[in-house]
Amino acid sequence: MATVSGPSGPVIRDPGQWATLSDCKKVLVVVHTLVYGQRLEDVFELLRSDLRIHVMFTMAPHAFNPRVLRYLEALDGQVLPWSKAVTTEFDLILAAGSQGLEQLHGPVLRVPHGAGHTKLSRPGDAPSRTVGGLGRNYLMWGDRVVPAAYALAHDDDLAQLSRTCPEALPIAEVVGDATYDRIARSLPLREDYRRALGLRDGEKLVLVSSTWGTGSSFNRMESLLPRLLTELDPVAGYRTALLLHPNVWSGHGGWQIRAWLRENGQGAVPLVTPEADWRPLLVGADFVLGDHGSVTLYASMCDVPIVMTRFPGQGVNPRSPATALASLAPALSPTHPLPRQLAYARDHYESRAYHGIADRISSEPGRFNRNMRKLLYRLLRIGEPAHEPSTRPLPLPEPLPTALVSGGDV
Structure with a gap:
């Protein structure tokens, strides 16, 4: 006005x-x-x-x-x-x-x-x-x-x-x-997303996802981050990406998040900006480390092994598919090496059981x-356009960042 x-x-x-x-x-x-x-x-x-x-x-x-x-x-x-x-x-x-x-x-x-x-x-x-x-x-x-x-x-x-x-x-x-529909439409394009992310043949993308709040993975990041840096060696073919709920960014600011991650990790895990579309990364991932957030639940669609980093039972709807997923997916152990736990999740992955959980999304x-x-x-109160609406595949993502960006907020 x-x-x-x-x-x-x-x-x-x-x-x-x-x-x-x-x-x-x-x-x-x-x-x-x-x-x-x-x-x-x-x-x-x-x-x-x-x-x-x-x-x-x-x-x-x-x-x-x-x-x-x-x-x-x-x-x-x-x-x-x-x-x-x-x-x-x-x-x-x-x-x-x-x-x-x-x-x-x-x-x-x-x-x-x-x-x-x-x-x-x-x-x-x-x-x-x-x-x-x-x-x-x-x-x-x-x-x-x-x-x-x-x-x-x-x-x-x-x-x-x-x-x-x-x-x-x-x-x-x-x-x-x-x-759900956009991810399902995009699953056949997995290799296209992996190439766009910059993944080479044989590299294994570990997507680490955290929702917001005190029951989230990020609330315990001081113990998880050093393990991501020291145990998932790029020489062994691992690539990692950290996906934080946008409410974490809004609640603390990008400068503070980067500062915490640099100091506590004494290094850098590639950090996905909150404005980026996380769905292509999920389609291209080889493993998901996640909590009770939506990203982990959508991972049940993708034939990708899931390891639960945290699950605050008292704050979660007991009838939800997220609770069912937490009962099925293996839980992160504080004492065993991460590569062994990822291999365990892969070897014990039951596609039909996870798809049964995914069916509860839609x-x-x-x-x-x-x-x-x-x-x-x-x-x-008007007529629809005279054509069927189509479901588009997800757009190709930007290449994975290689390190935390210095300076201010994204």
Whole structure:
């Protein structure tokens, strides 16, 4: 919104009055955090080429949104300040979080911001702990269900919702999981991703993944990092990459993370930036060392041996596929050499058992785009484009970094 001086005081001009395409449906994408924005990309991309629709973005209040402005600048979309967003009427609002949605005007479509609804709410968030994203405190404001629609990935999520917030059942719909479909579409291209990452024949990529919070791998990185540096020798053909949840970066800052890793490790493990797409690395990996985060769960799709670095049972939904994965995958031992543990995980890998866990990520494999587009246009009250939406393979990644970058934040 622009403000200029006039004879009677400030004149406020709505940027929409200068639009070349008029009478478009107005869609607002609410980005609370970098993760939420990345999760929503596969949703608003379904609206990309429709000249009847104008997509705008806003940054909502959240503790982990320091990197959101950079993300929105890279998108080069029209960004509304939150103060403007809450006073504007929209035809559709897309969100992967709950904070502040009750202030917006228009039908809200909620999507999950991760796989499997794994984490439990914090003990003080409600009278009793509930599954993150599926409790009343995430979906209701007073006696009102805030979203007009809630797009879930699996039938199990619908069953969980019936226990934790039955008021939201009428607006819930199982559509599948976009990341599941993108990874599945990309698995046949594994060798292409490995070449793009710069992996040579025979090299073994060990992807180390950490979610955020005190139950994460990064919370114990002082013991794991030296082992990655000393036991996974590049001469023996190992390449490592460290993938930290963007909330870790937002909570501590890139300079501090690099400083900690250099000091504690007395060296450098290649560190994947939070803006990078982690999914091609997962497709190209030979081993995954992970915790209860979504990345480890998606690894169950990829025929890649998994070693659990940490699993905080009391903070995890006991009915989630992540809990089932922790019961199946071998756990990291503090005393045995890492190469032997990786070999053990490879030798005892049972593809069918892991695929059974992966099946719990999506009840609509390969059908997310079809189902989600149908839901989007139903809410917009216009007809869908006259073509089938396609699921694109993941883009080729940048080559793996060779060391931590010196200096400030990425």
